Amino acid sequence: MDKIEILNLVPKFLAFYHKANKLEIDSKERWALWEEYYNFAAVPPGVEGRRMARNLLDKAWVRYEEHLSFIENWKPNEERVREYLTKVKNLLSYDQPIDFVLVYFVGGFENNPFVAPFDDGRLALCLPIELGESAITLVHELTHVVHNYTANLTADWERTIASTILQEGLATRVSQFLIPGHPDELYIEHKKGWLQSCKENRGEIIKGIYPYLEESSSEAVTRFTFGNGTTNHEREAYYVGWEMVNFLLTQGVTFGAIASIQETDIPDYLQESHLFFQPENSRF
Template sequence: MDQIEIRNLVPNFLNFYELANQPDHDETARWELWEGHYNFAAVPPGDQGQAMARQLLEDAWKEYGQHLSVIEKWSPDIEKVKAHLTKVKEVLGYDLPIQLVVIYFVGGFENNAFVAPFDEDRLALCLPIENGDSDITLVHELTHVVHARTAHLTAEWERTIASTILQEGLAAQLSKYVIPGKTDECYIESKKGWLQSCAKKKREIILGIIPFLTDSSSETVTKFTFGNGTTGHEREAYYAGWEIVHSLLEQGNTFEQIAHIKEEKIPKYLNQAIAGYLSQR
């Protein structure tokens, strides 16, 4: 039986917000309170991540007051997590128990959920709630959790770009399969207009990412996720994954087959998949 632990950081955020929301507190004071009373954000590890977290806080600060009632009224729904996890396991062909910690937090309105190591046996599924709950986001992130088991994936930030592409593409396309009926933007887009802009540079994005498929450095992972890739678009690994996994599914591959490609074989597998994709376009 799956074991799901809920950790709710929303009260921690509300405590921070009450302390920080004072007229005599400037940006520095807010940041110090954030570090002391909350200190949780969807950013890469290290100094660069802390700098990004501080910028997210400042960019989002004025919006928090407008969304405070939503944040205060929000409550976790473990039954929904269990139901979607069961479905994802079924589609990916995984029948062993999953041990999982679900961490709910208040982010910076950037809609950036993520999965990270929690302890030796468990992954943490980290879900922002300031924009409300999203079944699509939940299924996307649960796909990462189950995929980590089927393919023996590392859950660390540093992993090959090939693995990043396949993971994100599988999660986006599976969320579309499980929660159908929305526009493509709903499954992959974090900023309005991003998908259409990427589509105009489709071939350039795919060609530009090929030389980095085996690169697992933090700098390169950041470049193709948070950064501007090779064509000036954020999250180019997500777009490449969306396109390549869609192509694989069109060719008759199943979600289960794709999910069981072991991590050490993903760069070669993806290189072949990209070659097939480009030959058709």
């Protein structure tokens, strides 16, 4: 049986919020309290990540009050998680028990769940709760968890751009398959108009990312996820993954087969095994 340990960070956030809200302090002092009482955000590691976390806090601060009642009354729903985990495992053809930590936290309204290594070597699936819980988001992140087992993924922030592409593409398309019937934007878009803009620049985005498939530095991963890629579009790896996995599915490759590609083989698989990056498919 799958083992899910729940780590609820919402009380820690509320302790920070109530303390900071009672004091007449500036943003610098509020940041210091955040670091002392909470210190959790969906950002990359390092100095740049800390800068992003502080920026998220500053922008989100005025919004927390209107969502405070929801945050205070929110409760975890483990049964729902197990239901969708079973569906994802079946689709990806994985039948072994999974052991992971489910971390619930309050983010900055940016809706950025993520999967990362936990302190004891297990995976941590981290879900923000301030905007409510989406079945699409839950399935997306559970796909990352199961994919970690099927492909022996490292789960570290630093991984090849090819791996990033395939991981995000698989997660977006699995969520679309298991939670069907919604506009494409709901499965992948982080801000209005992004997907349409990517479609209009499809060839250039694919052409631009191709030389970086084997790059694995933190800077490269940040560039193609949080950053502006090569065409001034955020999250270009997500878009290329969305298109890439759809291409594989139309070629008859199953979800289980895609999920079984070992992480060390992913760069070669993307470069050599399929025609996706050829001009007639990427429309260079």
